[in-house]
Amino acid sequence: MLQRYELNNGLKVVEEQMDGVRSVSIGIWILTGSRNEPENINGISHLIEHMLFKGTDKRSPKDIAEAFDKIGGQVNAFTSKEYTCLYARVMDQHAEEALEVLSDMILNSNFDEEELEREKKVVLEEILMTEDDPDDIIHDYLHEISFEGHSLSQSILGSREALNNLYRSDILNYMERYYTSERMVVSIAGNVPNNFRDKVSTHLGDVRSNDQLEDSMKTIFTPGNIEKTDDTSQSHLCIGYNGYPIGTDEVLTVSVLNNVLGGSMSSRMFQQVREEKGLSYAIFSFHNPFRDNGILTIYSATAPDQLEEMEAIINSIIDDIKVNGITDQELTNTIQQLKGQLVLGLENPSSRMNRNGRNELLQQPHLTLDELITKLEKVTHADLKKIANEMFNSKPARALISPESI
16 A cells, blocks of 8 residues: 655655565655756765765764664665665664664765765776776766767766865755755655654654755757777677657657567567677667656677677667567567566565655656556557657667777
């Protein structure tokens, strides 16, 4: 059973009771990420996520770690382009303890300057690790060209230059602007204790308000091409097509289309590029919807002398789908596969917490599993062909990393 309520300060809470489990997953979601950052502080959302674990007014970093270890719990956080989440999963009898520590981390982190300088070095190593990994950094390159001129093009980790020039005062100003009740959601799922609403109010009822905040400008997809060389053995290719925003009916249709294109082992790209031709070990596609736009990404890597052949196969698959759509068998198989993913993915509290938190934060309807499956089963060949032509008749963005010797 799903319950939604709002605290007196405007902070929204979504709570789902799950029968047959003995754990609780709690997430505090904040509506800010790298797309909210001016270029000179790019990476600050991710740095704050790290710093939330580096001590509060009453807890040292070790105290935070031990608070969860001693109750057999798990705690972590992540930053995306549009939101940040601090979350934990614990046994049900420790739910309030977990909530109290998470709230302390969000509200009372002290951002010690020595800890900050040390953590900036850690994040720098994370940036360098990404830059050394072509199948990771190429997605940043694709977004640079796909959303050129908009903060959505920025890396979540940030740039080296911006990171080196971030100070405690920048963090405090950013948190005052974005870590506010209107931009915050608490999501709880599992065997939720009785009257947990009172506990949430106790620990988070004092989150300050700032209802005057405006969001960043609307995103425009910008097709183009970016090619780089690096010390690699393979050519790494990313192709991006203009997709659809979160909350639109097209997102579900794209998920079906993507599954046939490159979203599964039985997909056309996997079968033709890898299984039949042996041109690549990794080839896949996925659709990433944002609040006001989206991007369908195709990724693969191959030997440089096979790149032209691989791209030709990818383009021929796309052309065939535009003209002929997908087969009845592909549609049937994909519907069943996506139904299975939905059912299996929502059988644990963490998955439920994530889905509910994201939906509430982004103001999306909380559909039941049966409602989602019903919508999925209504996707038709005509829907898929329409979406395929809308996306694939537009010019894509393309990013390529090739070996330096080529």
